[in-house]
Amino acid sequence: MTQSNWQRTKIVCTLGPATDRPGVIERLIEAGMDVARINTSHGDHADHARRIRQVRQAAHALGQPVALLMDLPGPKFRLADLPNGFCKLEEGTIVRLVVAGDEAKGASADNCCLLPVRSRELLQALRIGEPVFLADGSVELGVKSVTANPSRADCQVRIGGTVRSGSGINIPESATDMLIPTDEDRRHLAFAVSQEAEWVGVSFVQSAGDLARVRACLSAGPGIKPLLMAKIEKRRALDDLDAIVAASDGVMVARGDLGVETDLAEIPIVQKRIISVANAQGRPVITATQMLESMVEHEHPTRAEVTDVANAVLDGTDAVMLSAETAVGEFPVAAVRFLQRVLTATEEVYGGRMARDRMNPAETASPNEAGNALSFAACLLAARLGARAIIAPVQSMETALSVARFRPQAPLVMVADSVRLYRSLALVRGISPLVVNAPDNGAEPQARLAQAREWLFTHGLAQEDDLAVLLSASGAAGDKADTLQTVRLNS
Known part of the structure; x- marks a missing residue:
C-alpha cells in the first residue's frame, strides 16, 4: 500500500x-x-x-x-414469505394484501394475486386511495378497498416490478403509533x-x-x-x-x-x-x-x-x-x-481540498472544548509540516472522533487499548486503528509510537526521518488527550 x-x-x-x-x-x-x-x-x-x-x-x-x-x-411493515421467494407485479393488475396465515380467507373467485404481510396493523392503517410503496419505492400500489373481517386490502398496481419475500412496505400518508x-x-x-x-x-x-x-x-x-x-x-x-x-x-x-x-x-x-x-x-x-x-x-x-x-x-x-x-x-x-x-x-x-476546507474556520464548527481545540491544532500542525501521520493512543471514541471530525489529509493512526474499540474505530473515516500489543493496557507511549511507526513503514505510508504528530494524554487530564508534539519516525 x-x-x-x-x-x-x-x-x-x-x-x-x-x-x-x-x-x-x-x-x-x-x-x-x-x-x-x-x-x-x-x-x-x-x-x-x-x-x-x-x-x-x-x-x-x-x-x-x-x-x-x-x-x-x-416498526417497519414487510411482506411475509412468498411462495417462490418473489412475485412480479404487472401495472394495472389487482393484488390483495392479507395477513400471513390468512391466505385461504383472502382468496376470492377472481383469483387476484395474494401478497401476505407480516403485520395486521398495516391493513388496519390503510385508507382508500392512498399509495402503498414496496421494495424501496420501486413498486407502487393504490388502495381500492379495505375489509376489516377478514383483514385484507385490494390494491391496483400503479407501478409494476418485482417484490421479494421480506420486502419493505411504506405507507407515508398513514400515521402509525408503533414506538421504538x-x-x-x-x-x-x-x-x-x-x-x-x-x-x-x-x-x-x-x-x-x-x-x-x-x-x-x-x-x-x-x-x-x-x-x-x-x-x-x-x-x-x-x-x-x-x-x-x-x-x-x-x-x-x-x-x-x-x-x-x-x-x-x-x-x-x-x-x-x-x-x-x-x-x-x-x-x-x-x-x-x-x-x-x-x-x-x-x-x-x-x-x-x-x-x-x-x-x-x-x-x-x-x-x-x-x-x-x-x-x-x-x-x-x-x-x-x-x-x-x-x-x-x-x-x-479531492482529499487534500477537503482537508483544507476543514482547516478553514469558516467551513467547520469552531472547536469549543479543550479536546477539540487540541485536535484541531494537531490537524493544522500536520498539514503545515507535511506530517505523514497523526498518531494517538486512545481509550475511548471521544478522542478519535475529535480528530477525525476535521478530516485531516494525513492518516490517523489510533492505537486502541481494547479489541472492541479497535473494531469500533474501523467505521470512522481516515482512521487506521491498531490495538495495543504491549503486555498490559498501561503500555508506555513510546511503545505505542513504535507500533504505529512499524505499521506506517509496513504499509508504505512513511519512511525514517519523516515527521508525525503525536497526540497523547499526560495523565493530568485523565484519559483525555492534552499533549501535542512532533516526532521523527526513526526506528
Whole structure:
C-alpha cells in the first residue's frame, strides 16, 4: 500500500446468502470491507451467529479490524414469505394484501394475486386511495378497498416490478403509533449484545427520545453496550435532526425508505444536510442504499452509480454501504473492489481540498472544548509540516472522533487499548486503528509510537526521518488527550 492509494472512506458490506459461499468473507475483507452489516429483518439468529463467527475468524486471521453493525428491524411493515421467494407485479393488475396465515380467507373467485404481510396493523392503517410503496419505492400500489373481517386490502398496481419475500412496505400518508424499540427490536438488541456487536442500527428513528428508550434497554441488561447508529429514514426525523444526531453515536443516511417518505427529488439535498450535521457534531455517518445497485446482477456499475459514490465522499461521508450488492448479488467481491477504486480515485484528487476546507474556520464548527481545540491544532500542525501521520493512543471514541471530525489529509493512526474499540474505530473515516500489543493496557507511549511507526513503514505510508504528530494524554487530564508534539519516525 502506498500513500496514493490509502483509502480514507470506509466500506460497509451487508452479509447474506451471497457471502455464505466459501471464501467470500475473506475476499471481502481483502478487497476493503471495514464493517460487516447484519440486517435482522432477514434470516434468523442462528444464521447471523454463524456469519458473525466467520467474520471474526477471517478478520483475526487477516489482521484487519472489521466492525460489526447489526440493524434492528424497527416498526417497519414487510411482506411475509412468498411462495417462490418473489412475485412480479404487472401495472394495472389487482393484488390483495392479507395477513400471513390468512391466505385461504383472502382468496376470492377472481383469483387476484395474494401478497401476505407480516403485520395486521398495516391493513388496519390503510385508507382508500392512498399509495402503498414496496421494495424501496420501486413498486407502487393504490388502495381500492379495505375489509376489516377478514383483514385484507385490494390494491391496483400503479407501478409494476418485482417484490421479494421480506420486502419493505411504506405507507407515508398513514400515521402509525408503533414506538421504538418494538418487542422484536428488544429481542434482536439482546442478541446483538450477546454477539458483542460494536454498532447497532436503530431503524426509523423519529426523535431523540427513540434513542433514549433504546439506551434504557441496554442499561437494564448485562454485557458490553454497543454504540447506536441512528438510521434517518423517516420524514419526521428531519424535523428533529440536530437532537437525533446529538443523541446518537453515529448516523446513517438510509436513502431507501427516506426516498419513499420524502420527495425523491429532494434526496440529494437531504443527504448533504444529514452529512453536514453529523460532520459538525463529530458523529460518523454512513451513506446507504443503491450505491452500486446494478451490480446485484451485472459485473460493472453504471456511470451514474459511480458518480453517486464519489459525490457521497465529497459530501463528507465516513462510509458507504452496499446492501443487496453483497447480501444477495452475483458479484459481491467485485462490487467491493469497484467501490474501493472509486473511493481511492476520488480521494486522490479531492482529499487534500477537503482537508483544507476543514482547516478553514469558516467551513467547520469552531472547536469549543479543550479536546477539540487540541485536535484541531494537531490537524493544522500536520498539514503545515507535511506530517505523514497523526498518531494517538486512545481509550475511548471521544478522542478519535475529535480528530477525525476535521478530516485531516494525513492518516490517523489510533492505537486502541481494547479489541472492541479497535473494531469500533474501523467505521470512522481516515482512521487506521491498531490495538495495543504491549503486555498490559498501561503500555508506555513510546511503545505505542513504535507500533504505529512499524505499521506506517509496513504499509508504505512513511519512511525514517519523516515527521508525525503525536497526540497523547499526560495523565493530568485523565484519559483525555492534552499533549501535542512532533516526532521523527526513526526506528
